[in-house]
Amino acid sequence: MDSIREIVVLSGKGGTGKTSVASSLAYLAGKEAILADCDVDASNLHLIMGPDIIKKELFYGGxxxxxxxxxxxxxxxxxxxxxxxxxxxxxxxxxxxxxxxxxxxxxxxxxxxxxxxxxxxxSGEFYISGIRNGSQMSHAKLFAGGENSGKLVATVKKNAYRMAKERGCDYLITDGAPGIGCPVVSSLSGAKVALLVTEPTMSALHDLKRVLFVVRRFNAIPLLVINKSDINEAVSEEIKIFAKSEKIEHLADIPFNTAFVESMGKARIVAEENQFLKGIFESVWEKAKEVADSSVQN
Amino acid sequence: MAQTSNVFKLAVASGKGGTGKTLLSTNLASFVSEFDDVLLVDLDVEEPNDSIFVKGLVSDVHPQYKMVPQWDVARCDLCGDCVDICNFNALVNVGKMIVVYENLCHSCHACSELCHKKALPMKKHHVGDVSVIKSQNLTLLEGRLNVNEEQPVALINNVHSLVNQNWSKYKYQIFDSPPGTSCSMVASTGKCDYILLVTEPTPFGLNDLKLAVDAAKLMKRPFGVVINKYGSGNKDVEEYCRDNGIEVLGKIPFDISIAERYSKGELLLDKHCFRSVVSSLYNKLENIRISQNG
The missing domain is CATH 3.30.70.20 (Alpha-Beta Plaits)
Incomplete structure (x- = not known):
């Protein structure tokens, strides 16, 4: 049985902060986790993880x-x-x-x-890279207009699992794509936990409900983080009520903070730049691990 | 294709998600509707949000289908040709059964038409719906993929056909497109007359803008950029556009009150600074439309 626990970061709506969350968790996890960027047609993790490409291969997508x-x-x-x-x-x-x-x-x-x-x-390339936190990252680039992003995501994940096994990592942190289509479906396959990053907008709540359906289909355990939580307190409340009714554990509220954009500008991870946010991410990471671990024991 | 009439098909796209495609599409459509008929088409069929902002009554729902093969056990001799023919692994021979994975099917009809026993007739498979929402001069067509479907492209192509059949009289057609630069973005924007790429002034925004520019060039479509949340982040996006001769058609200022009103599902044309950006963008698009038709 495979003991690697995969935590995939999803949102439905784009731009809610998936990559900032995934990179921060990876920063805290260090060598405990392999990082996989499965948002292959607009991947951004490489911009802040400082990847040092060890291996590059061509992807034929059909x-x-x-x-x-x-x-x-x-x-x-x-x-x-x-x-x-x-x-x-x-x-x-x-x-x-x-x-x-x-x-x-x-x-x-x-x-x-x-x-x-x-x-x-x-239709693309995929890579294995060393990253700044001492661990490794599996990532890819789908060329413009590329088909078969689902297959490329599956390739990135397969490499990530192999890397985790070789390096004795217990966890895989996967940055997912927006939407509910093939790359999202492909990133969910095998995942124990889906960490849903949302924001208090009507659009994000609508999209969260749709992606939750896909998460349930794959039997991943959904967990919730509300980013930019103070932009609209009323919608934030509505999201919490929804989460409660769906029995989704709400791990954290992250208030709007310019540190997200500022750290990105310095090619840094937000958790390594901001102590307050680091504290929030530490509690999210501990909880996500705990839930992922318990899903294996059951 | 550029239309023979003076129809202007405008795609609103971006590489990165959450940069403001929906914000811009809905407000631009609403602005045009103050003096002209306008068609807004939500092609972000995985996560359609335009109807949160354009409030109106649903006047019609068009169910959308793709064609998939259906196995006819009585006719099949289990030769297995169909399994070989299918390039998408949508057909599997499981013992004495052919199983069709409808999610993987691209509706090419090859298995069905090449089956020597005619044991795979094509049938309709419901993939989603197009809702017609009327709000005075503005007609919104919302494409919505069923949550258990994985492939948006067939539905996006259907919506384009539907527009050409039933709504071709609309001079302004605005297509709010999905994020990314893969097949769904190409299907959404590839036949439009102009692509507006919405980005934000951050390293992520810039990286994904470059990918979207590559896609637009690959499709040989003219394009321009709108920078959202302008004033936050840095100047790299502007410099990139300037150095590469890409026109910046608008800058939406970074303003927490815009984010707050957007979060409630409100349009923002009553906000002076926002309205002036949309109005000036419209004028520039008018010039582009006229020069394309001229």
């Missing part, structure tokens, strides 16, 4: 069709079957729009002359 002009007889069968409008015919030749092609391969199967080949699609 396939893309390629037409050989020499072999093509311009019969148009490929264009007929393509459901993604990826094949166009002009000036007497058929061409494929890489951005629209989803890589299903249907065209290559119906081409009577074998003029279409499915090629691996280079």
């Amino acid at each position: 396939e893309v069709a390629q037409i050989d002009i020499e072999t093509c007889i311009q019969c148009g069968k490929c264009k007929e079957v393509c459901r993604f409008d990826a094949i166009s015919f002009s000036a007497g030749v058929h061409t494929i729009d890489n951005l629209s092609c989803e890589g299903c391969g249907y065209c290559s199967r119906v081409c009577p002359t074998g003029a279409i080949t499915m090629m691996p699609r280079l």
Whole structure:
């Protein structure tokens, strides 16, 4: 049985402070945890963790069709079957729009002359890096317009689990993506705890409810942190009532603090820059660990 | 594609989440609605928020589907071709059964049409809804993905088609897009006439703005930047834009009272400093629209 406890930081809404929370927990955890950045299409952890890349690999996120002009007889069968409008015919030749092609391969199967080949699609890179807190980080970059972010997230996680095992780390701290789609689903797979970072806005509460549904589907234990908690006390209260009704443990309120943006500007982690916030993150980290540990014992 | 008529499709996007796409989209749409008809389309289908700010009655709901194969046990001879054909691992042969993972299906129809026994007819699979919300001159179309779906792209494409079928008479069409720079962002913004990239003046904002600029260039779409929370953070975003010849079309000042009113789900056009940013942005967009159509 795997004893590595994964804590994934999610929010639903973007910009609530996932990365600041994940980096602060990693800072406090030190060598106890491996850090994974699973927000692969807008990753930011590397900007403050000072990664020293140990290993870099290319990510192929599926396939893309390629037409050989020499072999093509311009019969148009490929264009007929393509459901993604990826094949166009002009000036007497058929061409494929890489951005629209989803890589299903249907065209290559119906081409009577074998003029279409499915090629691996280079859509990103992934890395293993040493980081400033003495531990390591698994991270990635999805190229613009990239497909298959879920698969890249799975790759980042697989590496992170392996690194944790090799280095004897008990925990994995995963910075997730906003939304509820494939990268979020992929980041939840195997996670024991979902640390939900929200803010007291109507938008964030709405989005929190949706991501909670996905968290429940994966049987991760949800925990709650309300960031910028004093921006709207009434909505903050509403979130707490919601959390209570859903039996989600509310770990902390973090009042609005310019230290978040200031530390980012210095490429530093907010918990290493601000003693008051460090104290809050210490209690969050202890509690998250405790819940993650108990989920393994049960 | 640029439309033949004088329709202007404006996408509001960003790499980083939470930079103010919804704030800008809803207020800009509301501003235009003071003197013209405007269509606001919420394409952040994973987490749609526009309807929190644009209050109106839901006049219609269009259920949205994607096509997925359905296994017909009576016709299937378990040859397994479909499993090989599917490039998305959406079909699995489990003993004497073909199981369809609808979440993974891209609706390419290959398995269905290439099945020699016709044992995988395509059927509709409900992925979400588009609600039509009317608020005087403003019509909001809200795309909302079902929470148990993982792939937003099919729904986003559906919403675009729906707009072209039923709402093409609207001159102003504003598409509030999902964060990131991956397939859902491309599906949302790729066919718009102009992309507004909303960012914030922080290292995270800058990093993700660069990614979004790459995406816009890849799609060959014209774009400009709006800096939100201007005055906080640092000057790096402005310098980046200046050094790369990227036009900054607006700066929304950092103001805790904006954050507070946004948190309640309120529009901000009655706030003078905010309104002047939106109004000047609108004028610049008008010039862009006219020059594109000219």
